Amino acid sequence: MTIPIIAAFTGALLIILQAILMILVGTHRIRNRIALGTGEDLALERKIRRHGNLAENAALFVVVLTLAEMTVVPNDIVRIIAIVFLVGRILHAIALSTVSGSHGAATGKIFQAFRAIGAFSTFGSFIALGGYLLAGLF
Template sequence: MAPKIVASYALVLAVMFVVLTVRVVKQRYRAKMSLGDGGDETLQRAIRVHGNFAEFVPFCVVLIALAEMNGSPSWSIHVLGSVLILARLSHAYGITQGMAGMTFRKYGMIGTFIVLLGAALHAVIGG
């Protein structure tokens, strides 16, 4: 059975990834940096938001897809997908705000860890 629910969440996450990529490109153009960050804090933040997304989201999506394929209830797939989107939005916002955004960043990572572990559990247990 092909994962159909997770595909909708993957679409939203793919759009988010493109937006984060464009933000890095814009900051690189502004800072005139083709490689690295040159010590530019705004560029550093954009790179880390993008990088952190790239580090966690694909693994989460794979695990959610496995959970769906193994028969986890559709409501749990929706919860995992929704929490992942909200967590990544919170994390991205938190990093761009510096120290003022630490609460958003913290809850974004906690949400991502919950999805990572919850999806792994659902992938093994199934429905």
């Protein structure tokens, strides 16, 4: 059995990103005295969604990436999928840092593109990882 180094490295980067996003939510709450919910603060709403979206996707991805790396998926494929996922998550987090990226304002189309790339790379990584794993097992 191989040690899942690629998955461990990917998980380390993702948990650091998750911690940064968590700190940004917490400091915004403290600075604006909002204990629960969003207090109708759109900037806080964006920060919460940015943090939550990563949490919704990263854990499952790292678990399945680990299984793929330890079983039948070639390491080069695992590495490529991990890079695509990481880049997508970073672009998505950057996009949700702006009103344009989160609410589609007329300015800042690059942030809307970052959000789309982030979403598609996450989806594509999930499908590719699941597909390679299934194909290798059967």
